[in-house]
Amino acid sequence: MVSSEEQNSIYDIKISTVSAGLISGNNAVQELTAMDLAMKLHYIRFVYYFKSPTFDGLTILKIKETMFSWLNHAYIPCGRLRRDESGRAFIKCNDGGVRIIEAKCRLSLDEWLGSKNDSRHKHLAPNQVLGPDLAFSPLVLIQLTDFKCGGKSVGMSWSHVLGDAISAVGFINLWAQVIAGHYPAQPLTKVQQQNRAFDFQNPNPSPDPLSTKRVGPVGDFWSTSNHTKMEAFSFYMSPTELTRLQEQICGEKGDEQIPVFECICVVIWQCLAKVRDGSGQEVVTLCQNDLKTRQKGNITNESQTIIVVKTCISVGKHTPSELRSLLTNKSNNERLKIEESMGRDDALPDFLIYGANLTFVDLSDASFYEMEVRGNKPVYVNCFIDNIADEGVVLVLPAPKGCSDGRMVSMTLPENQVAELKLVLEEDWCIA
Incomplete structure (x- = not known):
């Protein structure tokens, strides 16, 4: 508080x-x-x-x-x-x-x-x-x-x-x-809507995408309430710490290296599964942007991927290396499914995406610290996403000015899980 x-x-x-x-x-x-x-x-x-x-x-x-x-x-x-x-x-x-x-x-x-x-x-x-x-x-x-x-x-x-x-x-x-x-x-x-052919007359339409949680209808008040009280906290990860975590996750496969974002996802996913006794952690959502495909001067929701990663067994039974393989090899981009679901009903559905599952958002390349006012850049930038569902959101952000090439990790999670998560992060991964 x-x-x-x-x-x-x-x-x-x-x-x-x-x-x-x-x-x-x-x-x-x-x-x-x-x-x-x-x-x-x-x-x-x-x-x-x-x-x-x-x-x-x-x-x-x-x-x-x-x-x-x-x-x-x-x-x-x-x-x-x-x-x-x-x-x-x-x-x-x-x-x-x-x-x-x-x-x-x-x-x-x-x-x-x-x-x-x-x-x-x-x-x-x-x-x-x-x-x-x-x-x-x-x-x-x-x-x-x-x-x-x-x-x-x-x-x-x-x-x-x-x-x-x-x-x-x-x-x-x-x-x-x-x-x-x-x-x-x-x-x-x-960016305008791209014309895509969807079969809206299908008598057996697909269920809602795994990355979404249907709510409402909310009418003209675009807000929802959490069933759980949420708490925000953040911590900095240095390049040295990230390298150590990458080596721990890859194990004997020294010639392979997990990207920084996926590395952080593995650590948080496994630790939160431990905190929650594996309950509800079989599916996570990864949101990423391909900056190379974006045109300068565009404001859009069309460049973000909504990737769902699913395991059929308890997360606790996976090694970090196995979770890494799930994140890098067995992913499903649900953007088209979401677009189809939005057009399937006569009345557009109201969805929550962030927090429908435990959601990881990669903002590592966001140019927060490129904002320069009269020759001065910000000493710190805090970012959070509001009006999320109860599973929580983890943002991976660039490091503050003067902190080399590490990452800030900012989380919004159920309040009753935060203290135990901090303890598990420190005991299992030496992250304070």
């Missing part, structure tokens, strides 16, 4: 809205793909932390002036949701704007980051969801928090219906580029 000191340290909150300085969307309509709508209940939140003098001398008025220019090149996230005659949601590019929250913190940046409680970050990123008034709900919210030392955090809430985490990072990084006077040749664009 968040300490009372942290909870009461945020004050002087002000709310406003900023949109493009020019009429930019021309009231156009942006259709949403099946994958967009499949991800609609999830929200990506992250917080960038900057030390002084990054924002020194930049008043809120000057900051908003840079945002006017920024949003001229990013008008789709400024839109609002509407429904067509069939009830399917789409984005009306009406320059409705981005919600801005200004706040102050009684603590210094070092005091804030010195806390070991990951839940504190949630106070610096807006936690709103879409609805129940969809037509008036901003798709993006940004919180600017001033610390007493002169540091500042930039927190953002990004509706996953717009695009994945890579899209969200590209959006906020564009603002930093505009602050520096660098403008893109074209505005951010959204």
Whole structure:
């Protein structure tokens, strides 16, 4: 839980809205793909932390002036949701704007980051969801928090219906580029639905994909409640630790090396199975992005793979090397199944994907630390995915500035499993 000191340290909150300085969307309509709508209940939140003098001398008025220019090149996230005659949601590019929250913190940046409680970050990123008034709900919210030392955090809430985490990072990084006077040749664009042939008349349709959990229907309030209280925590893994884990997992096969992401998946999967006595751990979901196939300037949910890995026996009976083989050789990409399920019913189903199974998300290559404001990069970036199902989510993130080429591992799991998981990680893998 968040300490009372942290909870009461945020004050002087002000709310406003900023949109493009020019009429930019021309009231156009942006259709949403099946994958967009499949991800609609999830929200990506992250917080960038900057030390002084990054924002020194930049008043809120000057900051908003840079945002006017920024949003001229990013008008789709400024839109609002509407429904067509069939009830399917789409984005009306009406320059409705981005919600801005200004706040102050009684603590210094070092005091804030010195806390070991990951839940504190949630106070610096807006936690709103879409609805129940969809037509008036901003798709993006940004919180600017001033610390007493002169540091500042930039927190953002990004509706996953717009695009994945890579899209969200590209959006906020564009603002930093505009602050520096660098403008893109074209505005951010959204990938359209690819035409695929699905047999929607099949009298025996396939069951829902293993990677999804059907909920709702949620109507115009795009949120769900967890049956279990969740807790967030994170830890850093150095290159030396990762190399050691890779050697332990590969065992005698010294000439083979498991990729870093899959290495972390093996460790967490096995440890959580031990904590949960193997219950419900036969299936996990891996979410990854192929950055080579993405076009610069796109916001999209179309580039993320949703891979399901399944074992027919208890995870505890597998060696780490066997789990590694499952992850690397026996995977099933369910993207097409999800798209088919979204189009099968007359009324679109409401799904949760993150946390439907224990879900691993590879954000190792996300350019969090490439955001540069007036020559300064963030000293730390926290990222989490909100509105997830009860099995939990594990994010594999790039290491903070100055921590070489390791990884940050950020988890959101049932609260009653966190303490025992930490103990198993330390006892079985020497991860503190």
